[in-house]
Amino acid sequence: MEEKELIDKLRKEIIQQLNLEDMNPEDIDPDLALFGEGLGLDSIDALEIIVLLEKNYGIKIEDPKQGKTIFASIRVLANYILTHQKPQ
Amino acid sequence: MAYISGIGCISPQHTMDNEVFLEEAVNQQALFLQCIQPNSYKEFINPILSRRLSKIIKMGITSALISLKDAGIENPGAVITGTGLGCVEDTEKFLMTMLDNKETLLNPTNFMQSTYNTISSQIAIILKCFNYNSTYVHRGFSFESAVMDALDLMANGDADNALVGGIDELTENHFQITSLLGNCRQEAENNLELLHHPGKGTIPGEGSVFFTLTKEQQSSTYCELKGIKMHYKPANFFGVWIEIKQLLEEHNLTEEDIDLLVMGTNGNQETDIYYQQIHSSLFPNTSVASFKHLCGEYYTASAFGLLLAANILKRQTVPTVCQFKGDKPSNIRNIILYNHYAGDQHSVMLLSKC
Numbered sequence: 001m002e003e004k005e006l007i008d009k010l011r012k013e014i015i016q017q018l019n020l021e022d023m024n025p026e027d028i029d030p031d032l033a034l035f036g037e038g039l040g041l042d043s044i045d046a047l048e049i050i051v052l053l054e055k056n057y058g059i060k061i062e063d064p065k066q067g068k069t070i071f072a073s074i075r076v077l078a079n080y081i082l083t084h085q086k087p088q
Numbered sequence: 089m090a091y092i093s094g095i096g097c098i099s100p101q102h103t104m105d106n107e108v109f110l111e112e113a114v115n116q117q118a119l120f121l122q123c124i125q126p127n128s129y130k131e132f133i134n135p136i137l138s139r140r141l142s143k144i145i146k147m148g149i150t151s152a153l154i155s156l157k158d159a160g161i162e163n164p165g166a167v168i169t170g171t172g173l174g175c176v177e178d179t180e181k182f183l184m185t186m187l188d189n190k191e192t193l194l195n196p197t198n199f200m201q202s203t204y205n206t207i208s209s210q211i212a213i214i215l216k217c218f219n220y221n222s223t224y225v226h227r228g229f230s231f232e233s234a235v236m237d238a239l240d241l242m243a244n245g246d247a248d249n250a251l252v253g254g255i256d257e258l259t260e261n262h263f264q265i266t267s268l269l270g271n272c273r274q275e276a277e278n279n280l281e282l283l284h285h286p287g288k289g290t291i292p293g294e295g296s297v298f299f300t301l302t303k304e305q306q307s308s309t310y311c312e313l314k315g316i317k318m319h320y321k322p323a324n325f326f327g328v329w330i331e332i333k334q335l336l337e338e339h340n341l342t343e344e345d346i347d348l349l350v351m352g353t354n355g356n357q358e359t360d361i362y363y364q365q366i367h368s369s370l371f372p373n374t375s376v377a378s379f380k381h382l383c384g385e386y387y388t389a390s391a392f393g394l395l396l397a398a399n400i401l402k403r404q405t406v407p408t409v410c411q412f413k414g415d416k417p418s419n420i421r422n423i424i425l426y427n428h429y430a431g432d433q434h435s436v437m438l439l440s441k442c
Binding site: 018019020021022040044047048051054055 | 189
């Protein structure tokens, strides 16, 4: 899967998983920070994304502290998936 | 005793606006009644927080905020909730995910919000209220236990006011399970016709009603809640008869002083017999108002009954859709609210005009 295609897929999945009402996939800038000043997600959302990664991409994040780096933005997350997802 | 000084309600009727009360009844042809949701919860709950909350939590927070606003109180002395099922939708989601994913990959949100006390807690968080906070889960006595706790708290001088709610939600899954017990009508029925067609079972429902109880009477006060009695599984109606007699005596009242009975008649002929016997033996000449054809039967439906009784005392008129037996009384001074859940948990409340 190409980076752009994965970014579009992730935007939809995150909106659905985190119930980001009134938000469309194109509203999320792939380079916007997911937490803090950017999209304003919190620690519970981080746990939800960890579950999403394992469920949809088979990627298990053993150390939640890693999340800070991996979840920096949608683009960073997409690249992490592309480099860590095991071939089907 | 305490005064009911604020009310907030989300129910299968249009009850969010306290300016009007049951002027137009909502008619549903249904197996169970569901609450009318507001167009948006944004007015009451921050969307960032709201996105994670299930229907029952949003309903609870919103009705609690409406009740406090109605009473002109910002931070209550206590938040006390009664619920029979709690956040059952989140509980179902969490359990279904456990089954589907073989006890792995569980979503934290559903887990955190599957507990019974989530509603009381979320209300306290939103209000930044650090006062007494409790949730009662006692099937058909859940709301009554919350009311008793609030009355005790105020009588002991531990609070000047308390936010007290009765809240339950009904899911399709829960309905399918409980209908196996035979307590529900098997065919979809017009709720407004329910009480005219007694039969086997009733129409289940749901709702969220919050009351702001105050120690002192104030301009927003609806009525006085003088006392409450509960009786678990009486051998027959006489157990309830004694409770009502005692409640009246404790307040130097007799049966003749009661101008209206508000009863939880629900169309189930097996259990409505209690209401008929109490009416004919104690109050044969007293008019009766009913409410479960409007909200359905659920563990905390007595909260909707209290909403009705309080509004009748304040407005001094019985909504036409609630008038069940006798003529509409004109001067309504005292009301007995009698409710039971499935013939097991019986409660009686005495309310008076202010």
